[in-house]
Amino acid sequence: MKTSGNTILVTGGTSGIGRALASEFHDLGNRVIITGRRQELLDQILSEHAGMSAYRLDVDDPADIASVAARVTAEFPDLNVLVNNAGISRAESLVDGEFDLSVAEALVRTNIMGVLHVTAALLPVLQRQATASIVTTTSGLAFVPRANYPTYCASKAFLHVWLQALRTQLSGRGVEVLELVPPYVQTELAGPEQARDPNAMPLVDYIAEVIGIIEDADRPGGEILVDRVKMLRRAEESGRYAETYNRLNGA
Numbered sequence: 001m002k003t004s005g006n007t008i009l010v011t012g013g014t015s016g017i018g019r020a021l022a023s024e025f026h027d028l029g030n031r032v033i034i035t036g037r038r039q040e041l042l043d044q045i046l047s048e049h050a051g052m053s054a055y056r057l058d059v060d061d062p063a064d065i066a067s068v069a070a071r072v073t074a075e076f077p078d079l080n081v082l083v084n085n086a087g088i089s090r091a092e093s094l095v096d097g098e099f100d101l102s103v104a105e106a107l108v109r110t111n112i113m114g115v116l117h118v119t120a121a122l123l124p125v126l127q128r129q130a131t132a133s134i135v136t137t138t139s140g141l142a143f144v145p146r147a148n149y150p151t152y153c154a155s156k157a158f159l160h161v162w163l164q165a166l167r168t169q170l171s172g173r174g175v176e177v178l179e180l181v182p183p184y185v186q187t188e189l190a191g192p193e194q195a196r197d198p199n200a201m202p203l204v205d206y207i208a209e210v211i212g213i214i215e216d217a218d219r220p221g222g223e224i225l226v227d228r229v230k231m232l233r234r235a236e237e238s239g240r241y242a243e244t245y246n247r248l249n250g251a
């Protein structure tokens with residue numbers, strides 16, 4: 001994927017990684033379309049970025065996705081990059097009496113079905129371009145999970161597997177499938193304290209490293225891996241899975 005001259009739609013563009021990535025892509029000379037549910041943030045971000053566009057979109061709502069996708073396809077027929085970044089994270093207790101299936105359902109609806117619905121709705125316009133890219137945000141926790149975030153980690157592992165199949169099925173059809181695999185990053189994903197946690201990677205550093213990897217023509221495979229996430233991504237193949245899992249889970 002080139003880093004300028006694209007028309008890029010970013011889901012989850014109102015905060016954190018999506019917002020920072022959208023801003024960076026805008027500054028690099030791309031036409032950027034952000035989406036999210038919080039209208040006041042969409043308005044604020046547009047006021048700070050001349051030429052950026054925005055649509056209010058709830059990825060939990062397939063009808064909303066269909067309607068926004070139809071408008072985007074009509075207004076931006078040259079859309080060639082989709083960044084599937086919207087996501088939620090929730091801790092869960094699975095012990096007797098605390099097991100709340102509604103939390104798991106919400107995670108599956110947003111993190112899994114949201115990505116599948118948005119991809120299905122925008123694939124036709126992406127496939128009309130000479131070349132296109134689908135970038136989807138998973139997590140280092142797809143590779144070594146945290147036991148207190150069971151469905152969150154499983155939702156990202158699902159996406160990792162699904163993206164491999166998508167990549168294979170779309171190979172030779174002009175659509176590149178990339179997986180953005182963040183480590184723990186300073187955003188408000190798990191609450192305001194995460195954005196100040198010194199153990200999390202500063203957001204500006206994360207975005208700078210990601211752009212560098214995207215620009216690198218020699219980037220291997222379809223995964224965008226910053227150095228900090230390689231410990232999780234490579235744990236199994238380097239024989240450190242049990243040790244890494246135990247360290248992550250305080251065992």
Ligand SMILES: NC(=O)c1ccc[n+]([C@@H]2O[C@H](COP(=O)([O-])OP(=O)(O)OC[C@H]3O[C@@H](n4cnc5c(N)ncnc54)[C@H](OP(=O)(O)O)[C@@H]3O)[C@@H](O)[C@H]2O)c1
Binds near residue numbers: 017018139
């Ligand atoms: N930060 C980390 O440590 C970390 C690590 C690994 C992976 N990730 C992944 O990175 C992605 C971005 O997270 P973040 O850290 O940047 O957190 P964030 O600041 O909370 O961003 C989440 C984004 O998703 C959007 N979103 C959530 N539910 C939505 C829905 N139903 N419909 C539409 N948009 C929705 C939010 O927008 P609205 O609320 O405006 O809808 C927001 O823009 C997520 O997929 C997350 O799992 C983050």
